[in-house]
Amino acid sequence: MATAEGHSDPGTQATAGRRALPKMYAGAGSLLAVCLIGVLGYAAAGWRLDDSAFMVVITIFGVGYGEVRPVDTTELRLLTGFIIVAGYGAVIYTVGGFIQLVVDGEINRAFGARRMNKDIEGLRNHTIICGYGRMGQSLAAELTAAGKPFVAIDADPDAFERVPVEGGRPWIVGDATFEPVLERAGIGRAETLATVLSNDAANVFVTVTGRAMNPTMQILARADDRNTEDKLRNCGANTVVLPTDIGAMKMSQLIVRPSAEELLEGLTESGDVDLVQLGLEFDEIELKASSPWLNRTLGEVEVRGAHGYLIVGVRRVDGSTVMHPPADLRLDVDDRVIILGYHDDIPELGTKVVRRRGAYRGIPTDF
Known part of the structure; x- marks a missing residue:
C-alpha cells in the first residue's frame, strides 16, 4: 500500500x-x-x-x-x-x-x-512531480531556479536522502499511483502534473488518476516507448515527452548545425546570456471572441510592430500545439498564439489582438 x-x-x-x-x-x-x-x-x-x-x-x-x-x-x-x-x-x-x-x-x-x-496545504497553482529520479531531480532544480512552487513524490525514501530537494521545497514519500498520495500533494489545487517515472505503465496510471482528480490541470508525461505516446494522450496527457527522441534530436542538431545550436543553448540557459539581454521574449496571446484575428488565417493577419514578430506555434483549444504553423492555418476562439518578438513590441501586439479597453501586461489599451 x-x-x-x-x-x-x-x-x-x-x-x-x-x-x-x-x-x-x-x-x-x-x-x-x-x-x-x-x-x-x-x-x-x-x-x-x-x-x-x-x-x-x-x-x-x-x-x-x-x-x-x-x-x-x-x-x-x-x-x-x-x-x-x-x-x-x-x-x-x-x-x-x-x-x-x-x-x-x-x-x-x-x-x-x-x-x-x-x-x-498553502500551495496553489503548483506543479506535482511524480518520480524523483534523474529526470525528476533535473525538473525540480529547474523549477526551483525559476521560482515555481512544486511538490515532489517518490516511492523510494532514499531518493530524497541522496539528492535533497533544494530550497526547502516539500516532498512526499509514497506511490503516486494512489489517490491519497496525490490528494496529499494538493492535486485539486495544482496547475500542472508532471509524471516522470521510469515505468511507462506507471506513468499511464498516474495520468489516468490525475486526470480523473483534476480535469482542468495540465499533464506532462514521460514515455520511454514510442508506442506509449498515444496511450498517454488518450488517457489525458496534454504533452508527452520522449527523452530518447529529445536527446537524439539535440545530438543531430549539434552535428548538422553546431554553431546555431550552441548559440540557441547559450540564449536559453539560465546563464549570463539570455533572450532578455537581446530584448527578445516568448509570449502567448489568447484569442477571445472580440479578437480581430478570429476566423482569419495567419497569412491574413497583420503581425508587425516596430521590429516585427515571429509566430512559432499555435496551441489549439483541444491542447494540441501546431509548431511552424502554415500561412493558411485558420484561427479560432480560445486558440493561443505563441510569438517571439522584441520586448517593447509585445504590448503593442497585445492591444491589436485584444481590441477592448483594459490592460495588457500593465499597458493601457483602448481598442
Missing part, C-alpha cells in the same frame, strides 16, 4: 547528527582512554595483560565477578576506583549521545512533517 507520509528536510537529520555525534565520539574516546590506562596500570603492578584487560572490562560494566587478583594495595585500589568512576561516566556520556541522536531525529522528523504538511 502507498505511504502518504511526509518527512522532514534531510538537513534536520543532519543537524541532529551534528549535535549528538560529537558527544558519542568524545564518550567513546574517553572510554578507550580509561581502558588503556587501566590495562597499563594493572600491568605495571605485575599483572598479565589478559588479566588486566579482563579486570578493566568487568569493573567498568559491573558484571559482578570477583577480583581477578587481589586488589590489596593503595595504588591498585585508587586505580580501580578511577576505572569505576571514569569508565561509568564515559559509558553514560556515550549512551546519552546515542539517545539524543535518536530522539532529536524523531522530533525533527515529526516537526518537519508537520511543517511540510502546512507548506503543501
Whole structure:
C-alpha cells in the first residue's frame, strides 16, 4: 500500500547528527582512554595483560565477578576506583549521545512533517512531480531556479536522502499511483502534473488518476516507448515527452548545425546570456471572441510592430500545439498564439489582438 507520509528536510537529520555525534565520539574516546590506562596500570603492578584487560572490562560494566587478583594495595585500589568512576561516566556520556541522536531525529522528523504538511496545504497553482529520479531531480532544480512552487513524490525514501530537494521545497514519500498520495500533494489545487517515472505503465496510471482528480490541470508525461505516446494522450496527457527522441534530436542538431545550436543553448540557459539581454521574449496571446484575428488565417493577419514578430506555434483549444504553423492555418476562439518578438513590441501586439479597453501586461489599451 502507498505511504502518504511526509518527512522532514534531510538537513534536520543532519543537524541532529551534528549535535549528538560529537558527544558519542568524545564518550567513546574517553572510554578507550580509561581502558588503556587501566590495562597499563594493572600491568605495571605485575599483572598479565589478559588479566588486566579482563579486570578493566568487568569493573567498568559491573558484571559482578570477583577480583581477578587481589586488589590489596593503595595504588591498585585508587586505580580501580578511577576505572569505576571514569569508565561509568564515559559509558553514560556515550549512551546519552546515542539517545539524543535518536530522539532529536524523531522530533525533527515529526516537526518537519508537520511543517511540510502546512507548506503543501498553502500551495496553489503548483506543479506535482511524480518520480524523483534523474529526470525528476533535473525538473525540480529547474523549477526551483525559476521560482515555481512544486511538490515532489517518490516511492523510494532514499531518493530524497541522496539528492535533497533544494530550497526547502516539500516532498512526499509514497506511490503516486494512489489517490491519497496525490490528494496529499494538493492535486485539486495544482496547475500542472508532471509524471516522470521510469515505468511507462506507471506513468499511464498516474495520468489516468490525475486526470480523473483534476480535469482542468495540465499533464506532462514521460514515455520511454514510442508506442506509449498515444496511450498517454488518450488517457489525458496534454504533452508527452520522449527523452530518447529529445536527446537524439539535440545530438543531430549539434552535428548538422553546431554553431546555431550552441548559440540557441547559450540564449536559453539560465546563464549570463539570455533572450532578455537581446530584448527578445516568448509570449502567448489568447484569442477571445472580440479578437480581430478570429476566423482569419495567419497569412491574413497583420503581425508587425516596430521590429516585427515571429509566430512559432499555435496551441489549439483541444491542447494540441501546431509548431511552424502554415500561412493558411485558420484561427479560432480560445486558440493561443505563441510569438517571439522584441520586448517593447509585445504590448503593442497585445492591444491589436485584444481590441477592448483594459490592460495588457500593465499597458493601457483602448481598442
